[in-house]
Amino acid sequence: MSRAGQPADLVIFDLDGTLADTAPDIAFALNRTLEGAGLAALPIETVIGYVGDGAAKLIERALPAERRDLDLARLFESFLAIYEARPCVDSRLYPGIEALLQALAGAGVATAVLTNKAGSLARALVQALLPSHPFAAVMGDRDGYPRKPDPTGAHALVERCRTTPGRTVVVGDGLPDMRLGHALGARSLAAAWGYTPRASLAAESPTWVIDDPSDALDLLLGG
Numbered sequence: 001m002s003r004a005g006q007p008a009d010l011v012i013f014d015l016d017g018t019l020a021d022t023a024p025d026i027a028f029a030l031n032r033t034l035e036g037a038g039l040a041a042l043p044i045e046t047v048i049g050y051v052g053d054g055a056a057k058l059i060e061r062a063l064p065a066e067r068r069d070l071d072l073a074r075l076f077e078s079f080l081a082i083y084e085a086r087p088c089v090d091s092r093l094y095p096g097i098e099a100l101l102q103a104l105a106g107a108g109v110a111t112a113v114l115t116n117k118a119g120s121l122a123r124a125l126v127q128a129l130l131p132s133h134p135f136a137a138v139m140g141d142r143d144g145y146p147r148k149p150d151p152t153g154a155h156a157l158v159e160r161c162r163t164t165p166g167r168t169v170v171v172g173d174g175l176p177d178m179r180l181g182h183a184l185g186a187r188s189l190a191a192a193w194g195y196t197p198r199a200s201l202a203a204e205s206p207t208w209v210i211d212d213p214s215d216a217l218d219l220l221l222g223g
Contacts, residue, residue, distance in 0.1 A: 007222035009163035014172030017194030024090035029083035088128035096213035119143035149179035178204035
């Protein structure tokens with residue numbers, strides 16, 4: 001594992017599987033969508049394996065091969081409507097996340113959320129789970145930027161926070177997050193407590209792989 005090096009000015013967090021375990025609410029919305037189309041519901045373990053690349057890709061992965069004729073755009077809108085009606089029923093912050101964010105704020109480190117979830121849903125979730133944390137921004141799909149790992153949205157956050165990619169760390173549990181770190185030219189911290197197997201994250205050559213949020217602070221502060 002690499003040493004921390006210089007402290008971060010900006011930490012860009014993923015949301016699903018990184019800040020919070022949101023799989024129960026995602027699975028509820030997806031399964032209601034599938035059932036509305038006459039398809040069987042999926043177990044949450046299967047849904048978790050489909051998360052990370054946005055709702056459209058989630059739905060595409062969930063469809064059985066023989067039903068790829070269904071209208072994906074209609075299913076996508078149905079999923080969003082169901083999810084937006086109950087965005088945070090069973091979603092929970094991972095243990096240690098709130099303390100980590102408080103410590104970063106206390107050290108003067110800017111934080112932001114960049115997710116492939118729809119931006120409106122991401123902001124509703126963050127408001128429900130972390131209503132008082134001063135994120136510089138919460139950005140997601142449909143906010144005018146390409147989805148991760150494209151670095152365009154991350155570059156906008158770097159500019160907004162008046163720093164550089166070299167003083168930015170991307171924290172996430174998904175392969176798009178690790179690839180975003182490389183594309184941005186930032187350090188990356190793989191959140192192995194999330195939805196992607198540790199070995200898969202490590203194979204993307206992030207700066208660090210950690211198993212618990214409590215291990216992140218010294219790395220992010222350059223300790």
